[in-house]
Amino acid sequence: SQQGEEDPQALSIQEGENATMNCSYKTSINNLQWYRQNSGRGLVHLILIRSNEREKHSGRLRVTLDTSKKSSSLLITASRAADTASYFCATDSKGSGNTGKLIFGQGTTLQVKP
């Protein structure tokens, strides 16, 4: 079963613009992670935000987490054509035996036009 729902499903922007993707989830979490996937290949880890954190930055990436709304957003600033990929959020839920079992959303497909 999918924990997260991502919005939008697809996003097309021009190079240099910012891209924002949203993720909602259902259960309490230990952390939330964002991954990028190019053309059906392996996933590349982008950033991890813990349940007690509200915002995190890494280069051109900014992630926010609102545990009261069970939602997160990923902002990519000054996008580049190389950012074209699918982006997934994944949650590591609380509860015994759940740690390390990532539950993924269905992803947002981002196209950055040169």
Next chain:
Amino acid sequence: ETGVTQSPTHLIKTRGQQVTLRCSSQSGHNTVSWYQQALGQGPQFIFQYYREEENGRGNFPPRFSGLQFPNYSSELNVNALELDDSALYLCASTPGGQETQYFGPGTRLLVL
């Protein structure tokens, strides 16, 4: 580059056959997880191994089984293949004491 490798990259099998997929991770990555990703979907958790023992399982039938070896390699075995088993299979390893999972490039399995 995550240091996680998977073999083979592609595989074609027929319904009813058995398949073994392999994953190799870095030294010290004592947790390995396997995921199935159907076309257009997010990955779904199959199971996780920690120090060679199963440490959690998703909603997959027993014909999906695994092994983890002391040399940080692991296997995913699927018996009695079904058409719906066609997917990208991903393994991910986690260094001891960390939370981040590092994914391999995946094995794309097609069941005819």
